[in-house]
Amino acid sequence: MEKSSNGKLPFRIKLGYGSAEGAGSSSWNLIYIFLLYFLTDAVGINPALAGSILMIATLWDAFTDPFVGIISDNLKSQRGRRRPFLLISALPFGITLWLLFTDFHLGFAYHVAMVVLFFTFFTMMNVPYQALGAEMTQDYNERMSLVTFRSWWMQIFTLASTSLPMVFVQVFGEALGSISAGWSAMAAVFGAISILLILLTWRTTRGYELFPENTGFKLRDIYDVIRQNRTFRYTLGIWMFSIIALNFVVSTALYFFTYVMGFGESMSGMAFGVLIAASLIYLPIIDYVAKKKSKRIAFIIFAAFWGVLSVVLGLTITGPEDSTIFWIGLVTSGAVSACMVYQLGWAMIPDVTEVDELMSGQRREGLYFGVMAFIQKIASALAFQVIGIIMAWVGYQPAVTQTPETLLGIRMLMYEAPVLFLIIAIVIAYFLPMTRDKHQALCEILKLKKENKEYDITPIKDLF
Numbered sequence: 001m002e003k004s005s006n007g008k009l010p011f012r013i014k015l016g017y018g019s020a021e022g023a024g025s026s027s028w029n030l031i032y033i034f035l036l037y038f039l040t041d042a043v044g045i046n047p048a049l050a051g052s053i054l055m056i057a058t059l060w061d062a063f064t065d066p067f068v069g070i071i072s073d074n075l076k077s078q079r080g081r082r083r084p085f086l087l088i089s090a091l092p093f094g095i096t097l098w099l100l101f102t103d104f105h106l107g108f109a110y111h112v113a114m115v116v117l118f119f120t121f122f123t124m125m126n127v128p129y130q131a132l133g134a135e136m137t138q139d140y141n142e143r144m145s146l147v148t149f150r151s152w153w154m155q156i157f158t159l160a161s162t163s164l165p166m167v168f169v170q171v172f173g174e175a176l177g178s179i180s181a182g183w184s185a186m187a188a189v190f191g192a193i194s195i196l197l198i199l200l201t202w203r204t205t206r207g208y209e210l211f212p213e214n215t216g217f218k219l220r221d222i223y224d225v226i227r228q229n230r231t232f233r234y235t236l237g238i239w240m241f242s243i244i245a246l247n248f249v250v251s252t253a254l255y256f257f258t259y260v261m262g263f264g265e266s267m268s269g270m271a272f273g274v275l276i277a278a279s280l281i282y283l284p285i286i287d288y289v290a291k292k293k294s295k296r297i298a299f300i301i302f303a304a305f306w307g308v309l310s311v312v313l314g315l316t317i318t319g320p321e322d323s324t325i326f327w328i329g330l331v332t333s334g335a336v337s338a339c340m341v342y343q344l345g346w347a348m349i350p351d352v353t354e355v356d357e358l359m360s361g362q363r364r365e366g367l368y369f370g371v372m373a374f375i376q377k378i379a380s381a382l383a384f385q386v387i388g389i390i391m392a393w394v395g396y397q398p399a400v401t402q403t404p405e406t407l408l409g410i411r412m413l414m415y416e417a418p419v420l421f422l423i424i425a426i427v428i429a430y431f432l433p434m435t436r437d438k439h440q441a442l443c444e445i446l447k448l449k450k451e452n453k454e455y456d457i458t459p460i461k462d463l464f
Contacts, residue, residue: 009137009146009208016204017136018149020086020129023194025154026161027097027122030190031057031115034165035100039111042183043103053111055381061119062377065127069370072128073363080209081366082132083202089124090198094191096121101187103180125198127373131365134350136208140439141291147347148287151339153197155283159276161190163269225356225367231463232352232368234432238299239349239372240379241425242341245418247383249337252413255391259402260410262320271330278335286343294436295348299429302340307422309333314415319407337418351434354442355463358449387413433462 009017032054039050068085075081096118104110133146165186173182226233253275257268282302290298313329316322349372353365394409396402402410438460448455457464 008139008142013136013204013208014146014149016200017133017146017208018151018153018201019197019204020125020153020201021150022153022157023093023197024122024126024129026157026190027093027118027194029158029161030097030165030187031100031118033162035115038101038183042180043107043111045108045111049108053108053115056112057115057119058377058381060116061123062374062381064120064123065373065377066367066370068123069127069131069366069368069373072131072366082128082135082209083205085124085128086132086198086202089121090195090202093118093121093125093198094193094195096191097194098184098188098191102184123373127366127370129201130346130349130369130373132205132209133346134353134365134369135363136205138354138443140351140436143350144287144290144295144347147343148283150346151283151343152280154342155276155280155339159273162272162276165190166269225364225371228359229352229355229464231355231432231434234428235348235352235434236372236375237428238425238432239345240375241421241428242299242303242345243376243379244383245421245425246337246341247380248387248413248418248421249334251383251387252410255396255410256414260317260319260407260414261323261326274327275330275334275338278331279338282336282339283343286340290344290347295344295351296429296432296435299340299344299348300426302336302344303422303426303429306333306336306340307419307426310415310419310422314411317411317415348432348434351439354439354446355434358442358446358457359464438463 036050036054039045039053045053072081072085075084077084096114100111100114100118133143133150136146137143168186168189169179169182171182172185173179176182176185226236253272254268257263257271261267261271263271286298286302289301293301309329310333313325313333317326317329349369350365353363353368356368357363390409390413395406396409397406441459442463445455445457445460
């Protein structure tokens with residue numbers, strides 16, 4: 001069953017592996033872009049209560065991530081540690097996504113229950129799925145390729161889940177006689193597609209998961225993997241600060257499109273579509289640079305590119321009269337930001353697990369991806385909170401003409417604020433101890449260790 005551990009993966013396997021990301025990305029976008037609007041305008045829940053549903057969702061999702069990862073590390077099954085979670089979670093994942101956007105007139109408590117159920121199955125699918133990719137190959141460049149395939153699925157279904165839901169709601173609503181029914185039908189379509197995508201990954205990756213013989217866990221391990229694994233601490237820092245930078249862009253974009261650029265709903269939707277479509281162009285470019293130069297160098301290059309252009313755009317774009325510059329910026333800086341954080345972040349994380357294997361003698365991808373997911377959710381929640389505070393501080397009021405001070409604040413949040421976090425991420429990436437050569441040396445040492453031969457860790461001692 002270890003035929004793929006050190007070799008190349010077939011095209012169909014990489015393509016099939018990426019499909020579950022389509023389910024994860026589309027459901028994530030449906031919830032964080034449309035759920036609040038659905039709860040307030042279709043269900044009639046008070047905005048404050050509706051907001052608390054999203055808060056509960058984020059916190060529940062964050063705190064369950066490490067524990068699902070740990071459970072998957074310790075699962076004893078002839079079918080592997082990760083793939084059984086895909087099979088078990090696929091059907092309830094799609095059903096609860098549908099139920100979350102279906103109004104049975106049961107109010108706040110019902111939607112709290114549904115969001116908790118959905119994110120339980122989301123975590124059951126997502127964390128083992130991410131860990132599976134780290135187990136399918138130990139080749140440095142092949143892991144980059146595997147993540148690039150996953151990123152293609154992410155961008156395609158992000159495009160679909162940001163541009164099509166309101167169209168589906170209107171079409172199904174007219175056909176079924178109510179907007180509420182339209183929301184339910186829309187979610188049913190995405191839920192059914194998600195089930196198929198998850199099962200496709202489960203089926204095509206059969207035989208490409210490594211099955212370690214011994215695993216173990218103590219609660220302290222969650223803390224120890226951060227304290228003892230120096231490479232992981234650097235990778236965590238890169239991931240956390242780049243995610244915060246991206247969240248500033250994503251969370252501010254709609255306000256920027258609406259109030260600074262003066263776009264209506266259709267033009268805002270078009271801007272999101274152009275952003276995601278343009279990001280598809282950069283996926284193979286980032287993949288090429290990462291394989292040619294290394295993931296660390298690729299991150300520094302593209303983060304710097306994003307940061308420099310953001311500063312220029314923030315100083316240049318003041319309103320609709322700068323639309324040409326805006327569109328150029330959208331397909332350059334914006335598109336790079338939309339894909340490079342996840343594409344390179346996902347590719348860096350698996351290399352950390354070999355460091356842990358040399359130290360602990362165990363393959364604990366689930367624990368590492370669970371901790372990474374936890375950090376991502378907490379960082380995102382903090383970023384959202386900071387953005388909300390700043391928006392209030394600059395005097396934002398919904399559905400009115402904004403003051404010049406408010407418009408300046410929105411522009412700063414969109415362009416300048418992310419640069420502060422990007423600079424920190426770039427500095428951390430510069431000092432990241434993991435390189436392609438060190439990863440290769442690490443894998444060779446692991447091989448010698450398994451063969452009970454002598455080995456010297458001096459060339460890679462700074463990884464620990």
